[in-house]
Amino acid sequence: MSLLDCFCTSRTQVESLRPEKQSETSIHQHLVDAPAFSHLPPSTRAKDVICSTNVSHYELQVEIGRGFDNLTTVHLARHTPTGTLVTIKITNLENCTDERLKALQKAVILSHFFRHPNITTYWTVFTVGSWLWVISPFMAYGSASQLLKTYFPEGMNETLIRNILFGAVRGLSYLHQNGCIHRSIKASHILISGDGLVTLSGLSHLHSLVKHGQRHRAVYDFPQFSTSVQPWLSPELLRQDLHGYNVKSDIYSVGITACELASGQVPFQDMHRTQMLLQKLKGPPYSPLDVSIFPPSESRMKNSRSGVDSGIGESVLVSSGTHTGNSDRLQTPSSKTFSPAFFSLVQLCLQQDPEKRPSASSLLSHVFFKQPYFEFL
Structure with missing residues (x-):
């Protein structure tokens, strides 16, 4: 299986965090009052697995971060066929050195083989021209x-x-x-x-x-x-x-x-x-x-x-x-x-x-x- 093949795993449905509606008390209680959440597997209320490699199926909402030494932009997006919020990491492969390309390949392959609730999951990986798209669950509280x-x-x-x-x-x-x-x-x-x-x-x-x-x-x-x-x-x-x-x-x-x-x-x-x-x-x-x-x-x-x-x-x-x-x-x-x-x-x-x-x-x-x-x- 190549780097550009679609990797699909079971997905988790999460509700988006609306900052304007989150009081100081609510976010603190949500994070602190649920100690077991740190080691529970993802919710079983998931819908169908998101494996679409059609770029038109994803609507980019806003850039919410950068990573990989600023080579990757992280976006909040919506999977339009299901309405599910997802995180999309987009990397221009032409700007990556050989070492960076190997690192990206390693991350994609390992995410496919690792199965643990406390390891980030990649749902789908594909390319659009020279751009690598990585689709993963939306983590509402971020990092x-x-x-x-x-x-x-x-x-x-x-x-x-x-x-x-x-x-x-x-x-x-x-x-x-x-x-x-x-x-x-x-x-x-x-x-x-x-x-x-x-x-x-x-x-x-x-x-x-x-x-x-x-x-x-x-x-x-x-x-x-x-x-x-x-x-x-x-x-x-x-x-x-x-x-x-x-x-x-x-x-x-x-x-x-x-x-x-x-x-x-x-x-x-x-x-x-x-x-x-x-x-x-x-x-x-x-x-x-x-x-x-x-x-x-x-x-x-x-x-x-x-x-x-x-x-x-x-x-x-x-x-x-x-x-x-x-x-x-x-x-x-x-x-x-x-x-x-x-x-x-x-x-x-x-x-x-x-x-x-x-x-x-x-x-x-x-x-x-x-x-x-x-x-x-």
């Missing part, structure tokens, strides 16, 4: 980074962080069990559907540990990552030495993402790149929580600057283009309390030695994910 920017500029509370991270780590555990390293775990690659389902996107960055039927302990593939992605990358991946890296590299990124969700800021964003690299490569285990969120002797979070989307990944939220005022944001308290379990999770993930980090499957059993959901509201 976690867009939630931060639009509703939680000072960071999310622990309950919401727990829901989002649990779904993301569950999807990551599935990838690791299948011998794959994601290599781009961050808030903009965590998507949330209208019914609260959390999925991982960004499969174009993925790399397999399996070669010629054998699973290797480490890989030595070091793609040319954008410098803006470096805050999430592990020390061993940045080091690019003979030791290589493995799935534990993703666990480090989970820790950085946890800090991102808690603070509303991209960790290390105010640090010079050279200083950040030295801190990661030579310094002791370092948590952005120690500096960017909490004073060393306190457990309360000070006021921080409003979060900004890093601009990386597939951030898709309809409201991002129409609602950016403070009145539309769900303000969090100026000081928040985070549990010792949350600190423990972050510290474990950010261990300098990858062997000291937990696996994704064992991370799901961490006490942070076992706490009562409303204990720290």
Whole structure:
């Protein structure tokens, strides 16, 4: 089967999010009051599978994001025969290098073979001239980074962080069990559907540990990552030495993402790149929580600057283009309390030695994910 063949899987019907009708209370309750949604499969109320490769069957509504280093535009669209809202990623293949083309091909093929509720699904893939169209379910709440920017500029509370991270780590555990390293775990690659389902996107960055039927302990593939992605990358991946890296590299990124969700800021964003690299490569285990969120002797979070989307990944939220005022944001308290379990999770993930980090499957059993959901509201 070629890259341009139609890949169809079961689809999920989700209701569109109308930002003008969503009060601050309603969005918070929807995301927080349904902890099980982070690990439930898609709704069974789906209609027929959308496999149409006829471009006239799709009505583009609005551009809602960009990804793949701005080579891809993300659109909210309507499948006119059924009236279903979908997300369409459109990429001009003529602007892609050979490395980018291989990454796109890999993402399409892997999406076809992966079957997990917490991994983003591609319904249909086809070309229109030199343009690649990828049709996927519409994720009404967009990415976690867009939630931060639009509703939680000072960071999310622990309950919401727990829901989002649990779904993301569950999807990551599935990838690791299948011998794959994601290599781009961050808030903009965590998507949330209208019914609260959390999925991982960004499969174009993925790399397999399996070669010629054998699973290797480490890989030595070091793609040319954008410098803006470096805050999430592990020390061993940045080091690019003979030791290589493995799935534990993703666990480090989970820790950085946890800090991102808690603070509303991209960790290390105010640090010079050279200083950040030295801190990661030579310094002791370092948590952005120690500096960017909490004073060393306190457990309360000070006021921080409003979060900004890093601009990386597939951030898709309809409201991002129409609602950016403070009145539309769900303000969090100026000081928040985070549990010792949350600190423990972050510290474990950010261990300098990858062997000291937990696996994704064992991370799901961490006490942070076992706490009562409303204990720290």
